[in-house]
Amino acid sequence: MITLSTVLRRYTSDVAIGPVDLEIPPGGITAMVGPNGAGKSTLLTMIGRLMGMDAGTITVGGLDVSNTPSKELAKKMSILRQENHFITRLTVRQLVGFGRYPHSQGRLTVDDERRISEAIDFLNLGDLETRYLDELSGGQRQRAYVAMVLAQDTEYVLLDEPLNNLDMQHSVQMMKHLKRAAVELGRTIVIVLHDINFAGHYADHICALKHGEIVAFGTPQEIMAPDTLSSIFNTPIDVIDGPRGLLACYY
Amino acid sequence: MVVGLLVTAGLIVTSLLVGEYDIFGAEDGAQMFAITRIPRTVALVLSGAAMAMCGLVMQMITQNRFVEPTTTGTTEWAGLGLLAVMILAPDSPLIVKMTAAVVSAFIGTMIFFAFLQRVTLRSSVIVPIVGIMLGGVVGAVSTFFALQTNMLQSLGIWFAGSFTGVIQGQWEPLLVVVVVVVAVFIAADRFTAAGLGEEFATNIGLNYRMVVLLGTGLIAIATGIVTVVVGNLPFLGLIVPNIVSMFRGDDLRSNLPWVALVGICTVTVCDLIGRTIVSPFEVPVSLLLSVVGAIVFIALIVRRR
Numbered sequence: 001m002i003t004l005s006t007v008l009r010r011y012t013s014d015v016a017i018g019p020v021d022l023e024i025p026p027g028g029i030t031a032m033v034g035p036n037g038a039g040k041s042t043l044l045t046m047i048g049r050l051m052g053m054d055a056g057t058i059t060v061g062g063l064d065v066s067n068t069p070s071k072e073l074a075k076k077m078s079i080l081r082q083e084n085h086f087i088t089r090l091t092v093r094q095l096v097g098f099g100r101y102p103h104s105q106g107r108l109t110v111d112d113e114r115r116i117s118e119a120i121d122f123l124n125l126g127d128l129e130t131r132y133l134d135e136l137s138g139g140q141r142q143r144a145y146v147a148m149v150l151a152q153d154t155e156y157v158l159l160d161e162p163l164n165n166l167d168m169q170h171s172v173q174m175m176k177h178l179k180r181a182a183v184e185l186g187r188t189i190v191i192v193l194h195d196i197n198f199a200g201h202y203a204d205h206i207c208a209l210k211h212g213e214i215v216a217f218g219t220p221q222e223i224m225a226p227d228t229l230s231s232i233f234n235t236p237i238d239v240i241d242g243p244r245g246l247l248a249c250y251y
Numbered sequence: 252m253v254v255g256l257l258v259t260a261g262l263i264v265t266s267l268l269v270g271e272y273d274i275f276g277a278e279d280g281a282q283m284f285a286i287t288r289i290p291r292t293v294a295l296v297l298s299g300a301a302m303a304m305c306g307l308v309m310q311m312i313t314q315n316r317f318v319e320p321t322t323t324g325t326t327e328w329a330g331l332g333l334l335a336v337m338i339l340a341p342d343s344p345l346i347v348k349m350t351a352a353v354v355s356a357f358i359g360t361m362i363f364f365a366f367l368q369r370v371t372l373r374s375s376v377i378v379p380i381v382g383i384m385l386g387g388v389v390g391a392v393s394t395f396f397a398l399q400t401n402m403l404q405s406l407g408i409w410f411a412g413s414f415t416g417v418i419q420g421q422w423e424p425l426l427v428v429v430v431v432v433v434a435v436f437i438a439a440d441r442f443t444a445a446g447l448g449e450e451f452a453t454n455i456g457l458n459y460r461m462v463v464l465l466g467t468g469l470i471a472i473a474t475g476i477v478t479v480v481v482g483n484l485p486f487l488g489l490i491v492p493n494i495v496s497m498f499r500g501d502d503l504r505s506n507l508p509w510v511a512l513v514g515i516c517t518v519t520v521c522d523l524i525g526r527t528i529v530s531p532f533e534v535p536v537s538l539l540l541s542v543v544g545a546i547v548f549i550a551l552i553v554r555r556r
């Protein structure tokens with residue numbers, strides 16, 4: 001379980017995030033949605049201890065993120081930010097290998113190698129494992145990063161807009177991979193998404209933010225309602241019962 | 252790797268055998284060999300490996316392909332520290348001079364890093380330009396004080412990095428860089444992770460600031476000592492890691508031996524050319540490194556476009 005209580009981060013006197021109280025249940029995918037500037041990524045970054053907060057506490061699986069040693073947290077949760085343009089030339093396997101760093105401190109054991117291979121296979125990267133990241137397409141690279149955080153073998157996985165720059169096919173594949181990681185590997189995945197329909201279809205819980213505050217939290221069935229969505233996104237939105245489930249129409 | 256080792260060994264032997272003095276024919280040949288050839292060659296190996304690795308570590312820490320101790324002002328700072336000791340306490344032992352150079356290099360490099368964190372630079376090529384400018388200012392300060400105290404000539408000689416003056420009794424401080432080389436090998440994964448960014452490093456539980464401090468400290472020690480003993484070795488840390496990166500990637504654990512080897516080879520080749528091209532005189536190795544380095548630097552920028 002991830003618990004946030006009265007989490008606050010102030011930017012200027014009238015721009016702030018929070019105070020946020022939130023409980024993200026263990027297991028499954030929780031999607032964070034909301035308009036631009038609502039504070040989704042900031043909140044995720046604070047949970048992932050990459051950014052400090054001005055007040056409040058966040059605990060991930062019982063560990064307080066502000067005072068638990070970073071090393072310990074790295075075995076409990078992993079976080080992937082959306083901008084990853086490295087100048088460093090690494091192969092896919094070398095990158096995924098860094099996911100094992102919290103466990104092995106760089107000295108990879110046989111067990112580490114096995115887990116690296118598993119993560120690579122899990123995302124169908126077997127053919128690409130010796131290729132350098134800068135030789136891959138955007139979708140392949142994104143999969144490599146996700147393989148890395150899966151290899152980290154943490155109970156909690158935080159992903160900041162992993163569908164960014166992915167086309168339709170790769171977005172769907174990525175969400176299927178994540179769904180599988182949640183179900184088969186029992187991970188708790190928290191993900192920032194832009195497209196409400198991806199959230200509605202693949203997530204188990206949706207957390208909607210607006211102006212730095214949580215305006216709705218519930219199952220996709222509860223959130224995917226015309227009135228709720230329209231007020232979250234400031235846009236008239238209809239919800240229709242499509243052939244594959246509820247579908248938000250806002251075009 | 253075996254081929255690399257053989258080529259390096261061959262160059263080292265050549266370096267031992269090339270020179271004006273006939274070490275086999277003359278009566279005191281063996282003595283001469285021990286006094287100049289061996290120290291010179293050991294100095295080539297140590298400074299070549301250390302400066303190439305420093306360049307790579309610096310590139311990881313700044314996440315910029317174009318930085319190395321001579322494009323960030325680190326060497327100029329080391330020179331300023333050295334000059335300060337030469338002016339204030341000219342009779343100080345070598346250890347004091349070296350410490351001053353190391354401390355000064357560390358402070359200067361941290362100033363540069365602090366500057367990089369404060370400003371967002373739009374292009375990665377701007378970073379070394381800022382560094383070279385900063386180095387220029389520090390160098391100018393050094394020149395001013397050297398001029399005031401009639402030390403300009405010794406400053407000039409020092410700036411032109413050369414292995415000519417590396418003889419028995421002069422090169423031993425370079426042994427300290429062995430410690431730096433070993434430390435870089437041990438911390439290889441940390442530097443690779445730091446090269447992937449602060450957030451990436453934090454995610455896997457690393458203390459990013461500590462890694463930067465450690466890296467800067469190691470760079471300062473190596474640069475300070477090499478500067479005091481040999482002088483300025485421009486672009487070495489730039490060309491070597493970039494060439495190795497093209498073929499072997501940037502995983503420090505697996506490419507560090509290559510960086511060290513290519514660094515040794517580059518310096519040794521440049522020194523051999525410098526020794527033979529106008530024999531019996533010598534051209535400073537820094538001159539040749541500048542020529543080679545400038546060409547590679549431009550090639551890198553063009554390739555990136």
